[in-house]
Amino acid sequence: MLTRRNLLKGIAGGAGAVAATPLCKEAQARGAHQLPDDAVGLLYDGTLCIGCRACMSACKEANDMPAEHTALAIGNYWDAPLDISGKTLNVIKAYRSGTATHKDQEQDGFAFTKVSCMHCVDPSCVSACPVSAMTKDPHSGVVHYNVEACIGCRYCVAACPFNVPRFTYDQAIPKISKCQLCQHRMDEGKYAACAEVCPTGATLFGPVIDLKKEIERRRSLTPGTQTTYPRGKIGGTDSFQGPVAHYVERTYGETEIGGTQVLHLSGVRFELLNKPPLPKVAPARISESLQHAIYNNLIAPLGFLGTLAILAWRNMRPKREPAPAGTAAPGPTKPDGGAP
Amino acid sequence: MTAATTSHHPEPAPLGGRIWTPFTGVLALLVVIMLAVLATRFIHGIGAVTNLSDGYPWGIWIAYDVVVGSALGASGFTVAFITYILNRGQYHPIVRPALLTALFGYVMAGASVFFDIGRYWEFWHIFVPRYAQVNSVLFEVALCISAYTLILFLEFLPAVLERFGMVRIRQKVDRVLFLLISIGVLLPTMHQSSLGSMLLVFGPQVDPLYQTQLLPLLFLSSTIGMGLAAVTVEGSVTSLALRRPVEGDLLAKLMRVGQFLAAAFLIMRFGDLAARGQLGNLFVARPLVYLFWVETALFAAPVVMLLGPAGRRPSRFFGAAALLAAGGMLYRIDAYLVAYNTGAGWRYFPSLGELAVTIGLIALEILAFIIAIRVLPVLPKMSRRAAPDPA
Numbered sequence: 078m079l080t081r082r083n084l085l086k087g088i089a090g091g092a093g094a095v096a097a098t099p100l101c102k103e104a105q106a107r108g109a110h111q112l113p114d115d116a117v118g119l120l121y122d123g124t125l126c127i128g129c130r131a132c133m134s135a136c137k138e139a140n141d142m143p144a145e146h147t148a149l150a151i152g153n154y155w156d157a158p159l160d161i162s163g164k165t166l167n168v169i170k171a172y173r174s175g176t177a178t179h180k181d182q183e184q185d186g187f188a189f190t191k192v193s194c195m196h197c198v199d200p201s202c203v204s205a206c207p208v209s210a211m212t213k214d215p216h217s218g219v220v221h222y223n224v225e226a227c228i229g230c231r232y233c234v235a236a237c238p239f240n241v242p243r244f245t246y247d248q249a250i251p252k253i254s255k256c257q258l259c260q261h262r263m264d265e266g267k268y269a270a271c272a273e274v275c276p277t278g279a280t281l282f283g284p285v286i287d288l289k290k291e292i293e294r295r296r297s298l299t300p301g302t303q304t305t306y307p308r309g310k311i312g313g314t315d316s317f318q319g320p321v322a323h324y325v326e327r328t329y330g331e332t333e334i335g336g337t338q339v340l341h342l343s344g345v346r347f348e349l350l351n352k353p354p355l356p357k358v359a360p361a362r363i364s365e366s367l368q369h370a371i372y373n374n375l376i377a378p379l380g381f382l383g384t385l386a387i388l389a390w391r392n393m394r395p396k397r398e399p400a401p402a403g404t405a406a407p408g409p410t411k412p413d414g415g416a417p
Numbered sequence: 418m419t420a421a422t423t424s425h426h427p428e429p430a431p432l433g434g435r436i437w438t439p440f441t442g443v444l445a446l447l448v449v450i451m452l453a454v455l456a457t458r459f460i461h462g463i464g465a466v467t468n469l470s471d472g473y474p475w476g477i478w479i480a481y482d483v484v485v486g487s488a489l490g491a492s493g494f495t496v497a498f499i500t501y502i503l504n505r506g507q508y509h510p511i512v513r514p515a516l517l518t519a520l521f522g523y524v525m526a527g528a529s530v531f532f533d534i535g536r537y538w539e540f541w542h543i544f545v546p547r548y549a550q551v552n553s554v555l556f557e558v559a560l561c562i563s564a565y566t567l568i569l570f571l572e573f574l575p576a577v578l579e580r581f582g583m584v585r586i587r588q589k590v591d592r593v594l595f596l597l598i599s600i601g602v603l604l605p606t607m608h609q610s611s612l613g614s615m616l617l618v619f620g621p622q623v624d625p626l627y628q629t630q631l632l633p634l635l636f637l638s639s640t641i642g643m644g645l646a647a648v649t650v651e652g653s654v655t656s657l658a659l660r661r662p663v664e665g666d667l668l669a670k671l672m673r674v675g676q677f678l679a680a681a682f683l684i685m686r687f688g689d690l691a692a693r694g695q696l697g698n699l700f701v702a703r704p705l706v707y708l709f710w711v712e713t714a715l716f717a718a719p720v721v722m723l724l725g726p727a728g729r730r731p732s733r734f735f736g737a738a739a740l741l742a743a744g745g746m747l748y749r750i751d752a753y754l755v756a757y758n759t760g761a762g763w764r765y766f767p768s769l770g771e772l773a774v775t776i777g778l779i780a781l782e783i784l785a786f787i788i789a790i791r792v793l794p795v796l797p798k799m800s801r802r803a804a805p806d807p808a
């Protein structure tokens with residue numbers, strides 16, 4: 078519980094932390110964060126996806142998430158999430174237009190897209206979280222959530238430009254839900270369940286460097302020709318032959334807010350898939366640069382405080398007058414310098 | 418009974434009189450309604466009483482109770498700054514009421530945060546270095562607001578000690594009062610500007626009319642204006658309600674500063690929009706633009722109204738103060754809620770439950786203020802003009 082003593086101690090400790098930390102960090106405007114060397118992520122190629130949603134149920138199972146009943150659900154048996162939520166970390170959504178007869182076609186066609194955490198290189202959620210409940214692994218680059226630390230302020234929810242962290246508003250003991258790239262399975266030597274289960278290689282797991290090479294390779298091929306696609310994880314043994322698709326120019330996640338570790342390829346424009354363009358510079362970088370500039374080693378605040386203290390002390394010096402000791406209603410020592 | 422100093426100000430004294438009137442009764446009722454809503458919130462979760470969603474994870478409990486509430490509470494630090502740092506001793510009579518308003522404003526903001534955060538029992542993580550995340554603007558804001566609330570308690574302590582005749586402690590507190598006052602000016606400067614910086618990490622989710630690196634300065638300048646306006650409104654209302662003469666000269670001079678800040682806010686805002694090439698977007702017909710212009714009018718009106726000697730008339734500066742405070746409020750609500758858009762399909766309007774809590778907190782604040790001025794020495798003792806204090 079929050080007692081006054083704890084509070085005092087805490088403020089002392091916290092103030093110490095504020096004073097000390099900038100000293101060991103880059104104090105001025107900070108540069109862009111770089112992709113960690115061993116960064117892992119996902120490549121989602123919408124042109125390969127068949128919308129089977131096997132990745133969604135695998136995700137539920139791997140992360141022990143409850144089924145979600147929505148308007149789509151038949152009876153009370155189906156898990157039918159319409160979007161990611163406090164109960165759902167990964168959703169495949171469909172775009173459809175007109176007759177919706179042709180795959181990956183903007184007119185009279187349809188296309189699939191995946192919604193889940195992008196594992197940003199410079200994540201807004203990590204920068205926002207006041208209590209280090211959101212952290213980015215320095216090696217794998219996976220963005221983790223630690224429920225033990227979380228105070229439930231939802232600053233991360235508001236900050237994430239992909240609208241990814243979700244909150245369980247319906248719980249008295251709530252928490253944040255977001256994809257953590259099946260970190261617990263990686264620790265067991267496995268990898269992300271959605272990629273492992275995907276029958277078409279549409280969701281592919283692997284080191285981000287290799288995923289980027291694979292994107293380059295797919296883009297360099299002539300649409301319509303045949304090629305080999307890896308399935309499950311990159312560098313694995315499973316693969317299959319398939320036709321080369323036609324891609325739109327943009328790779329979603331390549332530059333968005335400083336780049337992400339989950340990358341999307343698509344046959345239709347990303348705007349149609351509810352993935353609007355985002356600036357290249359991470360908002361976290363702008364925000365932190367400004368904060369660091371203002372609070373550079375706390376020099377400015379301490380200087381300001383010193384000035385204030387000197388002025389206040391001069392103006393508030395008690396007047397040398399005998400204090401009326403023992404009176405029930407003593408006149409206050411007027412901190413008044415009198416009219417100047 | 419002697420006054421220790423030969424100050425020309427009347428000493429503050431408890432007002433006395435009846436606490437329970439029909440008005441305070443209504444206030445108490447509003448507080449009870451709030452408590453009922455809060456019981457539901459703590460038993461069934463935030464979703465049970467609010468319209469919050471993952472598209473609008475923050476609602477009026479943050480945008481109004483915390484962001485606006487604490488800005489109005491800036492009355493405390495601005496008046497303390499003017500009185501003690503700029504050494505304008507004539508402002509003494511309004512220091513205590515201003516500190517008291519600030520104290521209640523900040524306690525209300527703190528209470529609201531406690532209702533709003535989902536995992537409130539972990540709140541202490543903010544104060545533990547192990548969890549500290551110094552890059553988070555919210556971390557700085559939370560720490561700073563907590564520390565300042567404590568400082569406000571201490572700043573106000575002399576009034577309480579005086580009431581209960583605790584001379585010794587009173588003298589000790591007085592000795593460090595200059596330091597408390599200084600910290601009490603530094604901390605709000607920091608967190609009030611940071612309340613603006615908090616929106617920076619939202620990036621493109623905040624409309625370009627509002628998203629700017631000048632946010633900290635815009636928030637700070639409007640906060641000080643709002644704080645001064647709050648003192649002016651409160652000072653006028655208290656005087657009217659208690660049928661005392663209005664501290665006309667003082668309040669008029671305060672609003673001169675307010676006028677200057679409102680003008681500074683407008684210049685910075687339009688200068689920034691021009692520098693970012695956004696002026697053209699001010700003439701697009703959409704709700705946010707209308708609100709922008711209402712804000713602009715609310716900030717511009719006090720600047721114009723207070724021009725010239727007519728600005729010293731109570732009706733003028735009272736009106737100007739009310740408009741300035743409203744402008745600051747609207748600017749904050751717009752920046753936090755209306756200009757925020759995380760993508761298609763999300764909507765937010767406060768639920769009855771959210772409104773009940775916000776209204777309940779305001780009622781509690783007014784109630785506490787009324788009780789405080791009746792039992793504690795807050796307002797200057799006011800014997801009728803003809804009967805000066807027997808020295």
Ligand code: SF4
Nearest residue numbers: 126127129130132275
């Ligand atoms: S499992 Fe693969 S093919 Fe099926 S919906 Fe998921 S990504 Fe698409």
Ligand code: SF4
Nearest residue numbers: 194195197201202237
């Ligand atoms: S997508 Fe959102 S939740 Fe995921 S790492 Fe990026 S900012 Fe954080």
Ligand code: SF4
Nearest residue numbers: 206227228230231233
């Ligand atoms: S809700 Fe939890 S994880 Fe998100 S910012 Fe707040 S404390 Fe951090």
